[in-house]
Amino acid sequence: MAEQPAGAPAAPTDATEGDFTFTLNGRPARGRKGEMLIAAAERAGVFIPRFCYHPRMKSVGVCRMCLVEVTGPRGAALQPSCYLEVTEGMEVVTDSPKVKKAQDGVLEFLLVNHPLDCPVCDKGGECPLQDQTLAYGPGESRFVEEKRHFEKPIPISDLVLLDRERCIQCSRCTRFAAEVAGEAQIDFSGRGEMIEVSTFPDEPFSSYFSGNTVQICPVGALTAVPYRFTARPWDLDQVESTCTTCAMGCRVAVQSSANRLTRILGIDSEPVNHGWLCDKGRFAFESVNAEDRITQPMVRRDGELVPTTWSEALDQAAAGLRRAMTDGGPEAIGVLGGARLTNEGAYLWARLAKGVIGTDSVDAQLGDGLPAETVLGLPRATIAEAASAATVVLLCGDLREELPVAFLRLRAAAVDGTTALVELAPQRSALTPLTTSFLQYRPGDVVELARALTGTGGPPQGVDAGALESARQHLGSGDVVVVLGRPSLAEDGAMVAEAAEVLAGLPGVRFLSALRRGNIHGALDMGLAPGVLPGRVGLEEGGAWFERAWGSVPARRGRDCTGILSSAAGAGDDESRVTALVLLGSEPSVDVPDRDLARRGLGGASFVVAVTSSPGEAVDRADVVLPAAEAHERPGTTTNIEGRVSRVAQKLVPPGQAWPDWMIASELARYMGSDMGIDSMAAVWAEIERLAPAYAGITADVLDAPWARDGVVAPFAGAPVSQAAVPLDPIAVPGVESVERQGAPPRAGSAVTPTAGPDGQVTVEQGTGGQGEGRPPVLAGPAGINAPHVAPTDSYSFRLVVGRTLYDGGTAVAMSEALTPLVTSAPLRVNPHDLDDLGITTGDLVRVRTARDSVVVPVAADPGLARKVVATELNVPFGDVTAGDLIDATSPVVELRLETP
Amino acid sequence: MAVTDAPRIVTARIDHPDSYTLERALATGAYEGLRKALTMTPEAVAAEVDAASLLGRGGAGFPAGRKWAMLRQSPVTYLVVNGDESEPATFKDHLLVERDPHQLIEGVVIAAYALQVTRAFIFLRGEFALGLERVQAALNEAYAHGAVGADIFGSGFSVDIVVHPGAGAYICGEETSLLESLEGKRGFPRIKPPFFPAAIGLYGEPTVVNNVETMSNLPWIVTNGGAAFAALGEGRSTGTRLFALAGHVRNPGVYELEMAKTTFADLINAPVLGGGVRHGRELKAFIPGGVSAPWFGPDQIDLPLGQDEVGAAGSMLGSGSVVVMDDHTCAVRASWRITKFFSRESCGQCTPCREGSGWLERIMERIETGRGRPDDLDLLLDACDNIAPGLTWPPQQTTICVLGPSIPSSIHSAITMFRDEFLTHIKEGGCPHG
Amino acid sequence: MSGHLGPDILARARQLISLYPEPRSALVPLCHLAQEQDGWLRPEAMAEIAELVGVTPAEVQGTASFYDMLHLEPVGTYLVSICTNISCMLDGGLELLEHAEEHLGVGAGGTTPDGKITLEEAECLADCDHAPCVQVNHRYVGAQTPETFDALIEDLRAGRRSDEIPSHGTLIRVRRDGGLRADPEQVASERAAMAEAKARRAAEAAEAAGGEGGS
Numbered sequence A: 001m002a003e004q005p006a007g008a009p010a011a012p013t014d015a016t017e018g019d020f021t022f023t024l025n026g027r028p029a030r031g032r033k034g035e036m037l038i039a040a041a042e043r044a045g046v047f048i049p050r051f052c053y054h055p056r057m058k059s060v061g062v063c064r065m066c067l068v069e070v071t072g073p074r075g076a077a078l079q080p081s082c083y084l085e086v087t088e089g090m091e092v093v094t095d096s097p098k099v100k101k102a103q104d105g106v107l108e109f110l111l112v113n114h115p116l117d118c119p120v121c122d123k124g125g126e127c128p129l130q131d132q133t134l135a136y137g138p139g140e141s142r143f144v145e146e147k148r149h150f151e152k153p154i155p156i157s158d159l160v161l162l163d164r165e166r167c168i169q170c171s172r173c174t175r176f177a178a179e180v181a182g183e184a185q186i187d188f189s190g191r192g193e194m195i196e197v198s199t200f201p202d203e204p205f206s207s208y209f210s211g212n213t214v215q216i217c218p219v220g221a222l223t224a225v226p227y228r229f230t231a232r233p234w235d236l237d238q239v240e241s242t243c244t245t246c247a248m249g250c251r252v253a254v255q256s257s258a259n260r261l262t263r264i265l266g267i268d269s270e271p272v273n274h275g276w277l278c279d280k281g282r283f284a285f286e287s288v289n290a291e292d293r294i295t296q297p298m299v300r301r302d303g304e305l306v307p308t309t310w311s312e313a314l315d316q317a318a319a320g321l322r323r324a325m326t327d328g329g330p331e332a333i334g335v336l337g338g339a340r341l342t343n344e345g346a347y348l349w350a351r352l353a354k355g356v357i358g359t360d361s362v363d364a365q366l367g368d369g370l371p372a373e374t375v376l377g378l379p380r381a382t383i384a385e386a387a388s389a390a391t392v393v394l395l396c397g398d399l400r401e402e403l404p405v406a407f408l409r410l411r412a413a414a415v416d417g418t419t420a421l422v423e424l425a426p427q428r429s430a431l432t433p434l435t436t437s438f439l440q441y442r443p444g445d446v447v448e449l450a451r452a453l454t455g456t457g458g459p460p461q462g463v464d465a466g467a468l469e470s471a472r473q474h475l476g477s478g479d480v481v482v483v484l485g486r487p488s489l490a491e492d493g494a495m496v497a498e499a500a501e502v503l504a505g506l507p508g509v510r511f512l513s514a515l516r517r518g519n520i521h522g523a524l525d526m527g528l529a530p531g532v533l534p535g536r537v538g539l540e541e542g543g544a545w546f547e548r549a550w551g552s553v554p555a556r557r558g559r560d561c562t563g564i565l566s567s568a569a570g571a572g573d574d575e576s577r578v579t580a581l582v583l584l585g586s587e588p589s590v591d592v593p594d595r596d597l598a599r600r601g602l603g604g605a606s607f608v609v610a611v612t613s614s615p616g617e618a619v620d621r622a623d624v625v626l627p628a629a630e631a632h633e634r635p636g637t638t639t640n641i642e643g644r645v646s647r648v649a650q651k652l653v654p655p656g657q658a659w660p661d662w663m664i665a666s667e668l669a670r671y672m673g674s675d676m677g678i679d680s681m682a683a684v685w686a687e688i689e690r691l692a693p694a695y696a697g698i699t700a701d702v703l704d705a706p707w708a709r710d711g712v713v714a715p716f717a718g719a720p721v722s723q724a725a726v727p728l729d730p731i732a733v734p735g736v737e738s739v740e741r742q743g744a745p746p747r748a749g750s751a752v753t754p755t756a757g758p759d760g761q762v763t764v765e766q767g768t769g770g771q772g773e774g775r776p777p778v779l780a781g782p783a784g785i786n787a788p789h790v791a792p793t794d795s796y797s798f799r800l801v802v803g804r805t806l807y808d809g810g811t812a813v814a815m816s817e818a819l820t821p822l823v824t825s826a827p828l829r830v831n832p833h834d835l836d837d838l839g840i841t842t843g844d845l846v847r848v849r850t851a852r853d854s855v856v857v858p859v860a861a862d863p864g865l866a867r868k869v870v871a872t873e874l875n876v877p878f879g880d881v882t883a884g885d886l887i888d889a890t891s892p893v894v895e896l897r898l899e900t901p
Numbered sequence B: 001m002a003v004t005d006a007p008r009i010v011t012a013r014i015d016h017p018d019s020y021t022l023e024r025a026l027a028t029g030a031y032e033g034l035r036k037a038l039t040m041t042p043e044a045v046a047a048e049v050d051a052a053s054l055l056g057r058g059g060a061g062f063p064a065g066r067k068w069a070m071l072r073q074s075p076v077t078y079l080v081v082n083g084d085e086s087e088p089a090t091f092k093d094h095l096l097v098e099r100d101p102h103q104l105i106e107g108v109v110i111a112a113y114a115l116q117v118t119r120a121f122i123f124l125r126g127e128f129a130l131g132l133e134r135v136q137a138a139l140n141e142a143y144a145h146g147a148v149g150a151d152i153f154g155s156g157f158s159v160d161i162v163v164h165p166g167a168g169a170y171i172c173g174e175e176t177s178l179l180e181s182l183e184g185k186r187g188f189p190r191i192k193p194p195f196f197p198a199a200i201g202l203y204g205e206p207t208v209v210n211n212v213e214t215m216s217n218l219p220w221i222v223t224n225g226g227a228a229f230a231a232l233g234e235g236r237s238t239g240t241r242l243f244a245l246a247g248h249v250r251n252p253g254v255y256e257l258e259m260a261k262t263t264f265a266d267l268i269n270a271p272v273l274g275g276g277v278r279h280g281r282e283l284k285a286f287i288p289g290g291v292s293a294p295w296f297g298p299d300q301i302d303l304p305l306g307q308d309e310v311g312a313a314g315s316m317l318g319s320g321s322v323v324v325m326d327d328h329t330c331a332v333r334a335s336w337r338i339t340k341f342f343s344r345e346s347c348g349q350c351t352p353c354r355e356g357s358g359w360l361e362r363i364m365e366r367i368e369t370g371r372g373r374p375d376d377l378d379l380l381l382d383a384c385d386n387i388a389p390g391l392t393w394p395p396q397q398t399t400i401c402v403l404g405p406s407i408p409s410s411i412h413s414a415i416t417m418f419r420d421e422f423l424t425h426i427k428e429g430g431c432p433h434g
Numbered sequence C: 001m002s003g004h005l006g007p008d009i010l011a012r013a014r015q016l017i018s019l020y021p022e023p024r025s026a027l028v029p030l031c032h033l034a035q036e037q038d039g040w041l042r043p044e045a046m047a048e049i050a051e052l053v054g055v056t057p058a059e060v061q062g063t064a065s066f067y068d069m070l071h072l073e074p075v076g077t078y079l080v081s082i083c084t085n086i087s088c089m090l091d092g093g094l095e096l097l098e099h100a101e102e103h104l105g106v107g108a109g110g111t112t113p114d115g116k117i118t119l120e121e122a123e124c125l126a127d128c129d130h131a132p133c134v135q136v137n138h139r140y141v142g143a144q145t146p147e148t149f150d151a152l153i154e155d156l157r158a159g160r161r162s163d164e165i166p167s168h169g170t171l172i173r174v175r176r177d178g179g180l181r182a183d184p185e186q187v188a189s190e191r192a193a194m195a196e197a198k199a200r201r202a203a204e205a206a207e208a209a210g211g212e213g214g215s
């Protein structure tokens, strides 16, 4: 249905706020323009029962549960409150006998065909239909007829099962698929009583967002394979937290039973995820439960890793690092990784590396990111600003693969027609069909393209002039947000950074980072990158401040990931070779795109400390293994793509002897002879707030304030005056806030305290925005990147594009039982004309020669690619090798020759 | 053939065996009304229709002139003709599309001109295979004749018409459902407000939806003037109207009668019309306006065939169909079959309609086959009340469209008028009528 | 997925799509066309229709399954529909259906083993003055008694009525001759001119009314 006032308008959580007054059950209430009556009533404390209404989707008004009496010109009539906009002076009654009878009637009708199998239903105990039947429904069943029958649960995807007998036809799942995800692979079929949700034969609902349908289903019709029968709601215990599977920072409820994670639900955070999660974030928790977790400190003795005590392991680690320092100075130590840490952990590791050891060769980005100064220095936009900007420039990978919920937010903006998308990329993405201009460039041409866009250069060859012209018009709007990430991992990040800095010349432009790895933004903010110190300050500008606090800082700028690994591998100047590596939850051979370099670097180091929770090549090579607690096993904070700092919560006791990351750093410092004076996580946060300029003012009190439930954006500008929020969908977050409101006793644990809206009682200091009190200035403005020049190629060469796919060989997927089968193989995609020239077609093999190597892989035609450009994805099966085997981190673009094998 | 001396307006041509051809149509005055309209301003044409007080013939009886006036100023507007005719016992549009497609097309072009619409769709029930062929053939002829398409009769006005086949779903007769269907979707009715077609219609643009018979009246109205039309009939019920008479009468068929001046008794009993209840039996009850309408008993047979008169008596003229039941008819069986129809045809959006219709049908079937229970009648009425609160007429509703509150009509009527028959079924375990 | 619809059907499908402001509007007509080719809606056809009108195959299937005339399972050469709704019921429709079930040896919804006849219990077919009403492949065959019904089936099986009743799926044998005739640009300019003229007339009318009021 077209042009329908959606449930979208954000309503403040404050019931006293509004544009006008209406009458609700005889009392005055405040309504807002464009607000649905059901939402206005909810703000005023009157909960109207519902099934089909979802505050983040367009109303359809079909279940008829939300009928209330509204007085109109022809007297009082029953109206669906989810479909009726509240208006000034409206008279509404929600509790009359007539309303009650209508609602009882709907419930009874729903039960006509609904099986009474609550005791064996996954939803039993947290089912709105069950709850409302208890709370509102008629006492006894008057229904003696045979119910509708369907074959019991049928899979509609690898992750979701459907029991059609339980379906109440609310269309929440089908609307989610079509309206939110844009993937209408499930739809109603049939008519009347026989309506069922169905997929097309052999075309499952293979959406990255399928789990949301399970969460928003008001009954037990849709169930998730990983959760089915694992727990009953009343055994569950939950906390509210932040997902760190990617860097979006979606708010979640984490539920466990008997110290095992059982389920993760999305919580509606207005600035971030609007209640949605991707399936990876929802289901990858299985990795935390994995059997083969690293849970014990280990040291290598006679070539074998053997379990040991923490004190021996720390002793050995300290000794090995001291030895390296003695031999080669502090720069002989390189620290890789950190995106899996909390902010607190990242900060203490940065302090250990830079303040205690004295090396600046620290990098949380693993060759797949962008120079830290660029990310930190460019003017920033929030997610909400991007989703409401006049123009969004996509200079990043495929967001659906890399930051799935950011994709949903931008998709919604583009579908709304409020935001024009301009995409700069070497290959198409899931957002490409929604762009107003798609500027496809050849790897290596991105800087030239950026110049052409800003009018400081001519267009690179092959870029569509019409699209360029239309893009330029949109870029003049003064309200432009560039989403900045890595369009291809086979193209030097410095080139993208330089292109971004060119675009920074556009009027009114701001940037939203699309770096994707877990808490990468927290790690960068805490200084886990060469050239920077905690709180987004440069090594140079901040050196004196941190020297005063820490005692010392590195004498000079260190190496980045590629530099560290190359040096460890034995390349370059011998004088300050990296000989010892500290791996902070990183797995170089998987995480670093240039796999050969990763292996050589790891092999070349003479001493390796792995701080980790999962087995792999890093552990196999390590001399000391320090077991770290994982997500959901330790409290702390995290920082997302927009710089939003929010709490992550501890739900589980860490397995075995695993420690939280900050504690490992603090203890290791002590073993290295330098007590950092930290005895608690709270103390770390206090130090961050005091020392890290961009985090000034974000005290623990601020983070715990009810209005800061969604976290606060750093630099902190002070508490919001009023805060927009959409009432939670109670059906999707049972136990979080809903059960109470629906009149049934709470069953799921209620570790999450409901918030009543902005709380005037909390006193907050006005934020300083990170400046003042002698603090060094936060980075601002372009870093002045000069990317390496790309030599023109001969006409036989192909250029390689390497993207990412959500389900890859990364640790989270590899260790989650439900997700591993979803990893598919990635053939080398080639323009069909180029395939014709080679005389081969989809499915055939091709020999790929690079400067280093030659491999044979299968090909597939991709008409979306330019001629002489080939593409594939990182970390998925690719012939006998992985795309990482083709990438050369020291070369700005990767050139290939294709031959028939 | 008629009981008053009113002219035949929409059936004037149909007695000719080749009434559907362009040749015959032209020989009997087709497209004269259109030619005349094209010499007038669009407003003047609309004014004639307004003056005629032509009530919509699709069921709701809304004045066409008033509906047209609601079309807001918008560069894109559409005209959609409702030829879904699926209300049980209604078969008048069937006659018009098969026997006089040119009259329909002429009406559509006149309406398009008055509304300044350049694209019109004729939505015809898919089961009208012959009608679809006749209208398409006539449309081809009309294009060739210059009566449709670009620059019609040299007037500078252009309109394209597309014949769109339905695919078998009663609900698509409901205008918003029809529009959804025409957009290639499931026929789910839209919620009014805000989806009044005149405001938000086809593709979200203002759209006029009118019935086939409504359109077919336009050539005569333009030719003879709105006043001449309004002079026929009485009160708001002007002109003539097609009545489809079915059931236990000697001569079932479609009759064009002057509105309000004629009564149900005339229609059912006049020798030139229904010819009376057949086999010498007595009248038990009749349904005055399609199966969505509450039933009438023999005592209401003298009611005039006028929209407001029938409305005031607690039912509706609806789609202009009258079903006659003789005294051998089982009221339980009749209302069960009607309930089954609604259960099969509910679109399935609204809980009360989707689940309620099926549940009611199963209870009714139980009673009819002798498995009724003593409290079933209260249960039936209470469940009906949950679909149409109060069981009043016109009904209140808990659903999106009025299919929902139409479900109780026959059940409520049958129980009210023939409660004993239900009790006998329940007590004696089956139908005494066999 | 393309390639299932034959060239003639595909050409007609493209023409149909061009008749509508939005391609999806042609979805149901295209389903009829596919049935004309295959007698029922094969998954391959639905997938191709999805591609042609720009929706997912699940949406084509979901939409098609809403409509009784679109068959997601094979149908006999002849679809015999017997109406049992109120008018026909009053005239023996239910009894005729029962007879037909017995005679054909299949229940309503079933197809005879020879694949010739599918029997269907229909809702009102809008031919109530010929009750009980029967359609074969949506062609009216007039009121039927058990005897005439049996003869009708015999005729169908023997192919004696095939001129008048094409095999299942062929709904409209008259082709539209040509696409839209009013050129969209011309229409747009006409529309603008019409709107302008309308505004002018309205202004004149207002002025005239104002003048009268003043005098």
Ligand SMILES: Cc1cc2nc3c(=O)[nH]c(=O)nc-3n(C[C@H](O)[C@H](O)[C@H](O)COP(=O)(O)O)c2cc1C
Residues within 6 Å of the ligand: B055, B056, B057, B058, B059, B060, B061, B062, B064, B082, B083, B084, B085, B086, B087, B170, B171, B172, B173, B174, B175, B176, B209, B210, B211, B212, B214, B215, B401, B402, B403
């Ligand atoms: C359930 C339902 C079925 C309907 N079926 C038809 C129909 O078959 N034909 C029709 O013209 N109108 C039908 N209508 C009425 C239409 O919604 C609409 O009022 C009519 O087409 C308007 O045309 P008119 O004003 O010319 O009567 C139906 C309405 C409902 C609620």
Ligand code: SF4
Residues within 6 Å of the ligand: B171, B188, B189, B345, B346, B347, B348, B349, B350, B351, B353, B354, B399, B400, B401, B402, B403, B404, B405
């Ligand atoms: S009342 Fe019935 S037919 Fe009408 S929209 Fe609701 S479910 Fe559909």
Ligand code: FES
Residues within 6 Å of the ligand: A049, A050, A051, A052, A053, A060, A061, A062, A063, A064, A065, A066, A067, A080, A081, A082, A083
């Ligand atoms: S109709 Fe309002 S919540 Fe379903």
